[in-house]
Amino acid sequence: AAKTNGRAQCHFYTSDLRTRHETNETLTAQISAGLQRGEFVPYFQPQVDGRSGALVGLEALVRWCHPERGVLTPYHFLDAARENGLLEALDEQITLAAVTALKEWRMQGLVVPQVSINISAQRLTKSMLGKELAAMVTDAGLSIDSIGLEILESAMIESGSVEMIETVRQLSNAGFKLELDDFGTGHASIANLRHFKVNRIKIDRSFIKDIHLHTDLSKITAAMIGLAHSLRIDALGEGVETPEERLILNALGVDHIQGFGVARPMPKDEVEGWIRRTQTKRVLPPRPAMTG
Numbered sequence: 001a002a003k004t005n006g007r008a009q010c011h012f013y014t015s016d017l018r019t020r021h022e023t024n025e026t027l028t029a030q031i032s033a034g035l036q037r038g039e040f041v042p043y044f045q046p047q048v049d050g051r052s053g054a055l056v057g058l059e060a061l062v063r064w065c066h067p068e069r070g071v072l073t074p075y076h077f078l079d080a081a082r083e084n085g086l087l088e089a090l091d092e093q094i095t096l097a098a099v100t101a102l103k104e105w106r107m108q109g110l111v112v113p114q115v116s117i118n119i120s121a122q123r124l125t126k127s128m129l130g131k132e133l134a135a136m137v138t139d140a141g142l143s144i145d146s147i148g149l150e151i152l153e154s155a156m157i158e159s160g161s162v163e164m165i166e167t168v169r170q171l172s173n174a175g176f177k178l179e180l181d182d183f184g185t186g187h188a189s190i191a192n193l194r195h196f197k198v199n200r201i202k203i204d205r206s207f208i209k210d211i212h213l214h215t216d217l218s219k220i221t222a223a224m225i226g227l228a229h230s231l232r233i234d235a236l237g238e239g240v241e242t243p244e245e246r247l248i249l250n251a252l253g254v255d256h257i258q259g260f261g262v263a264r265p266m267p268k269d270e271v272e273g274w275i276r277r278t279q280t281k282r283v284l285p286p287r288p289a290m291t292g
């Protein structure tokens, strides 16, 4: 049975519908139609200071509000979109929607320091990417450094050409905050830190999951945080689910955390409520100390 979350275009179904067999061709045609109908939207997942819980940014994560299958995660369509040349159009829609959302939040006075967008390898092959993105962000009246660009190190390796590094350098020079996603899982992790200015590494969840139970994980993570800090780069822990994981990361000096233990990715209206509920206390001045 389907239940709605109150948003007309998004229906939530139980997961068994996912097992329905579909040919790749059907899926591709559906993605294409979905792009035209605006069914792809960003959800937003909070990124917070590990100690204070203060919001430092939101990551935009694409979701497909499929008319029959409900809300689908990238697992269900991203590879098909990539293989059939539809990823660029999809990414452009998500980027525009995320930038527009940030503009609205700024106008409402909602404090969202940054929005991060996932940049695919394909987009990095476009030499005009920096100019186009910068124009989109400034047209929205936003400063370029309010946008983080998350780049997978696997993206850098796959097509890690001189041109691609040049494009990333242009993005950096334009003022975008560059972030290395899934850090530690590829082979180019450390090499990439030399080629352009990186603002943040996002330590992959494979190092974070059950970090409190495995000293090797905590030692490797400590080394990654130390490496980042020695280069004046922030370190974020990805996929933090439990208070135990959060506690260790804080002890290791991680700057930011993101994960279900903080909040799940949420639709735009829901994340607004989350920010109002969890962040208002933090903007009030501290209580005067009790005397006596």
Ligand code: C2E
Pocket (backbone or CB within 6 Å): 045, 060, 061, 062, 073, 074, 075, 078, 091, 094, 118, 119, 120, 150, 181, 182, 205, 238, 239, 240, 241, 258, 259, 260, 261, 265
């Ligand atoms: P990512 O950029 O590494 O994003 C983090 C993924 O981990 C997200 O999955 C998020 O929902 C999930 N996650 C967050 N916290 C937790 C947690 O505590 N536990 C667990 N188990 N998972 C957690 P999602 O949204 O399914 O996205 C998967 C990947 O798809 C992303 O990985 C990113 O590489 C890609 N992606 C997402 N949105 C876009 C987009 O708009 N464009 C492009 N090109 N790629 C995207």
Ligand code: MG
Pocket (backbone or CB within 6 Å): 059, 118, 150, 181
């Ligand atoms: Mg990401």
Ligand code: MG
Pocket (backbone or CB within 6 Å): 181, 182, 202, 204, 238
């Ligand atoms: Mg990641």
Ligand code: MG
Pocket (backbone or CB within 6 Å): 181, 182, 204, 205, 238
């Ligand atoms: Mg990851």
